[in-house]
Amino acid sequence: MKHVYVFGAGASAASANTPLGSELVWNYPSNCGQVPPINNGVPDLSEENESFKNFSSFLKLVTTIYPELNSLPQNWDNRGMWVFIPQVEKKHYVDEMLEILHLKRNNQGVELVRKLIFEHLVESSIGNPNQLYKKFISEVLKNSQQQISIISFNFDFLLHEDFEKDVYFDYLLEFNWIDDNRQRTYAKNQPFNLIKPNGSLDWGICPSCNRLYLYFHHMFKNFYDNKRCSDCGSQIQPFIIIPHERYGNIIEPLWLSAANDLKVADKVIIIGYSFPDYDKRVSNFFAKSLNSYAKLEIVNYCEHEKDKAREKNTILAKYNRIFPGLRSEIDIHLDGFEGYLNRYVDGNAYERGG
Numbered sequence: 532m533k534h535v536y537v538f539g540a541g542a543s544a545a546s547a548n549t550p551l552g553s554e555l556v557w558n559y560p561s562n563c564g565q566v567p568p569i570n571n572g573v574p575d576l577s578e579e580n581e582s583f584k585n586f587s588s589f590l591k592l593v594t595t596i597y598p599e600l601n602s603l604p605q606n607w608d609n610r611g612m613w614v615f616i617p618q619v620e621k622k623h624y625v626d627e628m629l630e631i632l633h634l635k636r637n638n639q640g641v642e643l644v645r646k647l648i649f650e651h652l653v654e655s656s657i658g659n660p661n662q663l664y665k666k667f668i669s670e671v672l673k674n675s676q677q678q679i680s681i682i683s684f685n686f687d688f689l690l691h692e693d694f695e696k697d698v699y700f701d702y703l704l705e706f707n708w709i710d711d712n713r714q715r716t717y718a719k720n721q722p723f724n725l726i727k728p729n730g731s732l733d734w735g736i737c738p739s740c741n742r743l744y745l746y747f748h749h750m751f752k753n754f755y756d757n758k759r760c761s762d763c764g765s766q767i768q769p770f771i772i773i774p775h776e777r778y779g780n781i782i783e784p785l786w787l788s789a790a791n792d793l794k795v796a797d798k799v800i801i802i803g804y805s806f807p808d809y810d811k812r813v814s815n816f817f818a819k820s821l822n823s824y825a826k827l828e829i830v831n832y833c834e835h836e837k838d839k840a841r842e843k844n845t846i847l848a849k850y851n852r853i854f855p856g857l858r859s860e861i862d863i864h865l866d867g868f869e870g871y872l873n874r875y876v877d878g879n880a881y882e883r884g885g
């Protein structure tokens with residue numbers, strides 16, 4: 532039996548309060564800002580301006596891509612007491628921005644957006660207990676009777692934050708350098724494959740010579756600022772992959788491994804991932820790779836009972852569209868990552884008892 536888990540932003544948001552796709556970078560100040568002190572009756576923003584200086588540059592960058600948002604930098608500068616920017620009508624996915632910047636050959640812009648993705652994810656998860664991924668490791672991975680592999684579309688490294696408790700992961704990449712702290716446990720003792728086709732914040736890449744670095748997962752927001760390639764001296768960046776970017780030879784084996792796993796999977800459990808319309812590449816890839824007899828279990832979260840039937844229909848319609856040839860049933864649960872883990876634990880207890 533082979534089970535494949537697919538994780539999207541919904542899983543990390545449920546476990547560690549990280550932002551969902553459309554909130555990534557945009558909600559950084561509202562998630563991580565603090566109420567500024569008042570000096571002589573006026574809010575003193577100096578500290579905050581310092582911590583969000585990259586965000587301020589991001590807003591200027593946004594106006595070069597979406598002219599309709601050109602009031603944002605001014606709103607930010609005049610925000611006074613408000614630690615968050617005034618509600619933006621349409622938040623553009625940063626994935627989309629990265630692609631546009633890449634096509635415009637704006638490398639500095641790409642670097643800035645990557646930096647903000649890193650800052651927002653790292654800052655928003657600091658101090659969070661990350662219970663659900665921990666439970667996933669202790670209940671699902673540790674006791675599994677099945678062969679399991681994981682495909683994660685998340686940049687964060689929350690799943691293996693707890694990796695030193697006899698469950699280990701293998702990213703299936705050839706790193707040129709691995710941090711000493713990481714070396715002890717990385718890919719040891721029958722590791723689970725953790726395939727991250729979009730990249731990962733603990734992977735550093737040298738944009739000049741493509742050397743790959745694997746860092747320890749204790750990271751802080753300025754982590755990459757002083758990281759230089761040991762070979763050519765260039766500034767290392769967190770490895771966040773833009774569709775169509777070069778790096779094909781590094782990333783292609785990951786897609787290949789994911790395809791091989793999906794071809795032999797008996798069951799695929801998709802948690803907090805919605806096959807977003809802007810990323811056709813992923814839908815097409817799954818449609819092509821998934822064997823038609825695999826059982827699909829979709830786990831999403833829907834808060835209100837009254838919305839559940841409609842939500843289920845929407846999901847079902849989408850899956851029927853993406854996987855027209857699927858022969859087995861599609862099981863949809865709207866109780867979220869936590870609900871899934873509770874059901875999993877109950878199911879195991881039932882099996883042991885009966």
Ligand SMILES: [Zn+2]
Pocket residue numbers: 737738739740741742760761762763764765
């Ligand atoms: Zn280099």
